[in-house]
Amino acid sequence: MVASMKPKFNKYWDEYCEILAIAAVLDPRLKFGFLEYCFTTLDATTSKMKLDHIRKKLKKLFDVYKKNKKKTVPVTSGSKPAAKTTLGGYDGYYAFISQNDGGNGKSALDKYLEEPVLDIMAFESLNVLSYWRDNANRFKELASMACDVLSIPITTVASESSFSIGSRVLNKYRSSLLPSNVRALICARNWLRGFESLDSDEVDSEPLKEVGEEVNEAGQM
Known part of the structure; x- marks a missing residue:
């Protein structure tokens, strides 16, 4: 029985869903460290190849959101300007650090991946969507991408069934x-x-x- 089940088990992991792997990276408690652990546990010889593949897919998806973010809608004469948000007197400081962060050549994706992961024990009940909503000002288009990816309904029922x-x-x-x-x-x-x-x-x-x-x-x- 084990011999007959092993080919199906291997096929399941060979045809894993890439969007699920990307969703795991967008969890601040997991990121690429979790994928590396899973891929290495399953097959250490192909772990690096799979990680590089997910990195390329994630970067490609982020570039699409980044490109769409740059497209601005022209303001017509009859439209009202957007309301200016205040940060309790820290607007100038926020603009200053935002400019410095943008000038170091690092994207929002790079900054997110470089940050240490959150303690999974301390944030066991973390609402990931709420995390990205609260950090939308820091990660901008990456937060928008994360909300879209993490809101995809997932089902484990086979399509044939x-x-x-x-x-x-x-x-x-x-x-x-x-x-x-x-x-x-x-x-x-x-x-x-x-x-x-x-x-x-x-x-x-x-x-x-x-x-x-x-x-x-x-x-x-």
């Missing part, structure tokens, strides 16, 4: 659909994907008429 109905049995234990709804769905599926035509004398038109009415009612809901 989600859309295939070949092996499913509709009964009162496995489905809560009413029989009338099941007939309407199956009839609509046959109309969309086609079905074998039957002779007119073998078809009872009254059930088809009822099903058609059910489909119309379902479409109007």
